[in-house]
Amino acid sequence: xxEAATTPRTGKRVLLAKPRGYCAGVDRAVQTVEEALKLxxxxxxxxxxxxxxxxxxxxxxxxxxxxxxxxxEVPEGATVIFSAHGVAPEVYEQARERSxxxxxxxxxxxxxxxxxxxxxxxxxxxxxxxxxxxxxxVVGTAGEAPAHIQLVDGPDGVDKISVRDPNKVVWLSQTTLxxxxxxETVARLKQRLPLLQSPPxxxxxxxxxxxxxxxxxxxxxxxVVIVVGSRNSSNSVRLVEVALDAGARAGHLVDFAxxxxxxxxxxxxxxxxxxxxxxxxxxxxxxxxxxAERGFTDVDEITTANERLTFSLPQELKRDMxxxxxx
Numbered sequence: 001x002x003e004a005a006t007t008p009r010t011g012k013r014v015l016l017a018k019p020r021g022y023c024a025g026v027d028r029a030v031q032t033v034e035e036a037l038k039l040x041x042x043x044x045x046x047x048x049x050x051x052x053x054x055x056x057x058x059x060x061x062x063x064x065x066x067x068x069x070x071x072x073e074v075p076e077g078a079t080v081i082f083s084a085h086g087v088a089p090e091v092y093e094q095a096r097e098r099s100x101x102x103x104x105x106x107x108x109x110x111x112x113x114x115x116x117x118x119x120x121x122x123x124x125x126x127x128x129x130x131x132x133x134x135x136x137x138v139v140g141t142a143g144e145a146p147a148h149i150q151l152v153d154g155p156d157g158v159d160k161i162s163v164r165d166p167n168k169v170v171w172l173s174q175t176t177l178x179x180x181x182x183x184e185t186v187a188r189l190k191q192r193l194p195l196l197q198s199p200p201x202x203x204x205x206x207x208x209x210x211x212x213x214x215x216x217x218x219x220x221x222x223x224v225v226i227v228v229g230s231r232n233s234s235n236s237v238r239l240v241e242v243a244l245d246a247g248a249r250a251g252h253l254v255d256f257a258x259x260x261x262x263x264x265x266x267x268x269x270x271x272x273x274x275x276x277x278x279x280x281x282x283x284x285x286x287x288x289x290x291x292a293e294r295g296f297t298d299v300d301e302i303t304t305a306n307e308r309l310t311f312s313l314p315q316e317l318k319r320d321m322x323x324x325x326x327x
Contacts, residue, residue, distance in 0.1 A: 012269055012294075014270075017272065019211060019307050020214075020274045022281070029105040030051065042065075043065070045080045071095050071098055074100055077099045079100070079103065084107045084278075085136040108311050113203050116203075125169060126168060126169045128189060138174055154181060177208070179208070207235075217302060219247050220246060220248070222271060224252065227253050228273070229276030236278070271291060
């Protein structure tokens with residue numbers, strides 16, 4: 001029972017989604033930066049945002065991480081960490097040319113999509129990659145086999161594709177998409193390409209699917225759904241869309257509790273709260289505290305799945321940690 005559940009009922013309630021927040025891949029990526037800082041000392045360079053969350057990036061910067069856009073900004077011989085979203089093979093090559101100690105914090109579920117792209121390209125398939133143009137994950141996956149991969153940015157992108165052989169086509173996807181929109185895109189692709197093959201296992205990650213599923217459960221009962229997450233976080237943005245599609249009267253994305261506009265709550269009796277997969281739970285607790293100050297003291301946690309998956313740290317980092325422990 002939550003602390004809020006012991007307070008008097010006000011008729012104003014919060015439906016708190018679970019699962020929410022950190023997924024295994026984000027947890028691993030953030031830990032990778034923290035452990036690297038302890039092991040090698042500051043500064044540690046990180047190519048792109050380690051995860052798409054403003055608070056996490058600011059916290060790691062305060063500990064000595066320096067975020068850069070490209071390897072060229074990293075001094076020769078320094079340590080660089082590649083973000084959870086994955087990078088194209090040429091990025092590894094650039095790191096070697098600059099004698100960088102590269103640590104790969106790519107989420108293993110993104111790595112799986114990269115492996116699928118390489119395998120289907122080796123078998124000379126046309127690969128239709130469903131995802132958002134310019135997103136770092138899409139750039140990294142497309143870089144595995146640029147001659148074979150075409151981007152399909154949602155259902156409206158289906159009409160633009162052309163393939164060499166309709167018998168040898170497969171679709172893959174970015175891991176953080178809307179499940180429903182991806183299924184709609186695949187259905188439209190199959191209308192054009194009846195022999196389109198699917199990936200060996202689902203590309204959309206378990207955490208993205210689980211967070212969308214619980215939001216669908218609570219949204220019909222909510223006057224407003226507040227999603228904690230950053231604007232450049234694909235899975236957080238999708239949660240707002242999913243909430244609205246599932247029947248929430250309104251939906252908003254906030255990085256921090258102070259961004260909540262009291263006007264959103266003026267006529268609300270039920271507020272849904274969730275967070276994207278790169279959001280630490282302390283930010284959600286701050287949102288709950290702000291809502292409690294405005295009378296939303298009844299908190300019911302709605303659970304649709306229990307997540308127990310964890311990923312071990314990158315091999316190159318574990319190796320150096322073991323060597324340091326041996327002294």
